[in-house]
Amino acid sequence: MNEKKLKNIVEHVYQEGFDGMIIKEVNNIGYISNYFPTALTFCLLKEEPVIYTTIMDLELAESTSNIEVESFKSLKDLKEILKKEGYEKIAIEKTLDVETYHKVSGECELVISDLLEKERMIKTSDEIAKIKKATDIAHKSLTEMVSAIKTKELSELKIVYMLGQLLRDNGATGESFDTIVASASSTSLPHSTPSNNIVDYPILVDWGAKYQGYCSDTTRTIVYSEKEEEIFNIVFEAYNKTIKAIKPGMKFCELDKVARDIISEYGYGENFIHSTGHSLGLDIHEEPRVSKNDNTILEKDMVITIEPGIYLKGEFGVRIEDTVHITNKGEVIGNLNPIL
Amino acid sequence: MNEKKLKNIVEHVYQEGFDGMIIKEVNNIGYISNYFPTALTFCLLKEEPVIYTTIMDLELAESTSNIEVESFKSLKDLKEILKKEGYEKIAIEKTLDVETYHKVSGECELVISDLLEKERMIKTSDEIAKIKKATDIAHKSLTEMVSAIKTKELSELKIVYMLGQLLRDNGATGESFDTIVASASSTSLPHSTPSNNIVDYPILVDWGAKYQGYCSDTTRTIVYSEKEEEIFNIVFEAYNKTIKAIKPGMKFCELDKVARDIISEYGYGENFIHSTGHSLGLDIHEEPRVSKNDNTILEKDMVITIEPGIYLKGEFGVRIEDTVHITNKGEVIGNLNPIL
Numbered sequence: 001m002n003e004k005k006l007k008n009i010v011e012h013v014y015q016e017g018f019d020g021m022i023i024k025e026v027n028n029i030g031y032i033s034n035y036f037p038t039a040l041t042f043c044l045l046k047e048e049p050v051i052y053t054t055i056m057d058l059e060l061a062e063s064t065s066n067i068e069v070e071s072f073k074s075l076k077d078l079k080e081i082l083k084k085e086g087y088e089k090i091a092i093e094k095t096l097d098v099e100t101y102h103k104v105s106g107e108c109e110l111v112i113s114d115l116l117e118k119e120r121m122i123k124t125s126d127e128i129a130k131i132k133k134a135t136d137i138a139h140k141s142l143t144e145m146v147s148a149i150k151t152k153e154l155s156e157l158k159i160v161y162m163l164g165q166l167l168r169d170n171g172a173t174g175e176s177f178d179t180i181v182a183s184a185s186s187t188s189l190p191h192s193t194p195s196n197n198i199v200d201y202p203i204l205v206d207w208g209a210k211y212q213g214y215c216s217d218t219t220r221t222i223v224y225s226e227k228e229e230e231i232f233n234i235v236f237e238a239y240n241k242t243i244k245a246i247k248p249g250m251k252f253c254e255l256d257k258v259a260r261d262i263i264s265e266y267g268y269g270e271n272f273i274h275s276t277g278h279s280l281g282l283d284i285h286e287e288p289r290v291s292k293n294d295n296t297i298l299e300k301d302m303v304i305t306i307e308p309g310i311y312l313k314g315e316f317g318v319r320i321e322d323t324v325h326i327t328n329k330g331e332v333i334g335n336l337n338p339i340l
Numbered sequence: 341m342n343e344k345k346l347k348n349i350v351e352h353v354y355q356e357g358f359d360g361m362i363i364k365e366v367n368n369i370g371y372i373s374n375y376f377p378t379a380l381t382f383c384l385l386k387e388e389p390v391i392y393t394t395i396m397d398l399e400l401a402e403s404t405s406n407i408e409v410e411s412f413k414s415l416k417d418l419k420e421i422l423k424k425e426g427y428e429k430i431a432i433e434k435t436l437d438v439e440t441y442h443k444v445s446g447e448c449e450l451v452i453s454d455l456l457e458k459e460r461m462i463k464t465s466d467e468i469a470k471i472k473k474a475t476d477i478a479h480k481s482l483t484e485m486v487s488a489i490k491t492k493e494l495s496e497l498k499i500v501y502m503l504g505q506l507l508r509d510n511g512a513t514g515e516s517f518d519t520i521v522a523s524a525s526s527t528s529l530p531h532s533t534p535s536n537n538i539v540d541y542p543i544l545v546d547w548g549a550k551y552q553g554y555c556s557d558t559t560r561t562i563v564y565s566e567k568e569e570e571i572f573n574i575v576f577e578a579y580n581k582t583i584k585a586i587k588p589g590m591k592f593c594e595l596d597k598v599a600r601d602i603i604s605e606y607g608y609g610e611n612f613i614h615s616t617g618h619s620l621g622l623d624i625h626e627e628p629r630v631s632k633n634d635n636t637i638l639e640k641d642m643v644i645t646i647e648p649g650i651y652l653k654g655e656f657g658v659r660i661e662d663t664v665h666i667t668n669k670g671e672v673i674g675n676l677n678p679i680l
Contacts (some may be wrong), residue, residue, distance in 0.1 A: 038530075038531030039531065039614075055613045056530050056531075056613045056614045057530075057531065058613075059528065059529055059651075059653055060529050060531070074633075092438065094437060094438060094439035095437045095438075095439070096437065096438045097434060097435045097436065097437065097438075098432065098434060098435075098436045098437075098438055098441045098450075098452060099434035099435070099452060101438045101441070102452070110438075112438060112439060112442070157508050158508075160508075161501075161504065161505050161508055164501060164504065165501050165505070168497050168498075168500075168501055173533075174518070178514070188399065189399055189400050190378075190396055190397075191378035191379065191396075191397070191400070193513075273395045273396045273398075274379075274396045293414075311399075313399055
C-alpha cells in the first residue's frame, strides 16, 4: 500500500471519531503493511501506525512490513499501550473474538467499525491486475486438464490434486480455498467435499488461484444428460442476464434479484439456495454480497462473483461462476468458456 | 459422539450455571453432532440440542448430524429463539466474533466458557486411533519421497505438492495445515512460506495429514553441514529429554521448561522463539499449550506435540516435532526416525 492511501485510511479513522483502530485480521494487517502475520499480531492504526507481533514472527515482520514493527508478549502489553496513550474510543473489526474484546476493553471504549471493509471494497489498479493474473492462471490450469476430466476415469480428489499441481506450475502461490470437485448426485450440495469416487456427470469444479495474496474464483459444471442440459441452460441464462444488468449505481440486492427472478420464472426459485455472488480480493469472501439483504451500491472498481445455481436434492446441481470487474458495466475477468 | 458423552457435556453446561450454550466453531459443532458446517451455523446446546443452519447447508446437515437440525435465516431468528425459551445465562465460545456477540446479547447474559475445550482435551480411543492413522499416512508419505527430496533438485513448492499428492494417495482426506517446506536460510523463519527456490540444506518439512477430521503434525529437518548438525543435536537432545519427562500430573509449563532449559544451557535460549508444543485433535492447535504460561495439568489421553527448535536469524533453523499420546508416560505416535 502506498503512503498516500494509508494516510487516507488513518484520516477516516479520525473522521469517524476514533483515536485509533486495533486490527487483528491477517489480511487487514497485510493490506495496511504488506506483512501477513503467521502468529498472534495486532496493528494499532493511528498517525504513526505500529505492528505488535510475537518474537516468533519478528524476522518475517521486519523483513516485509512497510510500517513500524515492535515485539510484544501478551494482550496485557497491548492493554498497557492503550492505557499509556490515553485513548478513549478505539475502532475494532467485527470479527474480533470476544476473549480479546473483553481482555482489552476497560481501558477505553471499543466500537465495531467497517471502515477497513469499506476501504477494501474499491480495488486499486494493482489489486485488479493481481486478481486478473490469478484468474488467468486458474483458467489456463483447468483448460489443460479438461480433456483428462472428461475422458480419464479420475476420482474427485485426484482432479483436485492434479488441478492444484497445475495451478502451482502455472505460477499460483496457492489456492484461494479448498477446491470443490463434485460429481453426479454430490453436485446437489453447493459445498460438497471431494471424495475418492470416480467422477460421473454432471461434474462441477469450483476453484481459485492465489497470486501475490489475491484470489480468483470460478465454477464450471460439465453436463451430459438432457435434464442436466435443461437446468444448465436456465442457470446460464441467469448468469448472462445478471452480468449484463450490472451498472454502477444499482444496489447489490437488485442484482441478486435479477438472477433470482429468472430462476424463479422457470420454477426453480426454491432450488437457488445461496446468494448470487460476493466480493473478493485478499479474502475469497468480502463485503458486499450479491444477496437479498445487501443494500450497498455498486461502484466502479469493485470486483465481485456472479454464481447462480440450481440444486435438485438427491439428483444433481449446476452452478456457473465468474469474477466480474465493475467498470461502467460488468466486465468478466478471464475468457474461459462457461460451456465446457 | 455417543449419546452418553453428549449427555455428559450438556450436564456440564447446566452444572456451570448456564441455561445452554451457543456454539459457532465448525469443529465444536462437528464434535457434538458429526455435522461439519460449510456455511453459517449455530448449535444451541441444551437438553434437546438443536442445530440451526441456512438452507444452503441443510441437505448436508440433515444427512450427517446426529442431533436435530432446523433451518434459520439470520441472527435475528437465533435471538428470537433465545427470547422465546426465556434463557437468562448462556455460555459462548471465546472465539465468538463481537458482531454476533452484540447482535445476540440483550436477550440474556452471554458468558465465555471453556467447557468444550476442556471436554476435547481428553481424547477417546476412537479419536486417538484417528490421530494415529493420520500420523501413519503422513509418515508413510514423507518416507516415500525422502530420497527425491535429497537427490532431485526440487523446489520447496514442488515438494509441498508432491507430498500433498502422496498424502491423498495414502488415504488422507486432506492436510492438517498448509505444509511448510523451508530450506537454507528460510528455515530461520518458524512459519516460512514455501517458494519456487530449489531446496538446499538444511531442509525443513512441517506437515500433517487429516484423517476423518483428525490432524497429525510432524516436523523433520534434514541437515548437512557440521554447524547444522551441531544445532540439530541440541534440538534432538531437548526433544528426547522432553518426551522422556512426560508424566501425567505435571504441569504443561513444567514440560516446556524441560526443553527450554536444555536449549538455554547450550546458549540458544533466545533462539527458541516459540512454545515447546500444543495439543491437537480436530484442530491442529488446541488447548492446552506446552508453553511458559500454561498451568494445566497433563492428563492421560491428552495428545500433544513436542517441537523444540533453534532459529539463527539470517543463517538457518532446526525443528524436530512429533505427536505424543499421554498414557502413564509420553508415547510417540508413529515411528518415523527423527534423523533423515
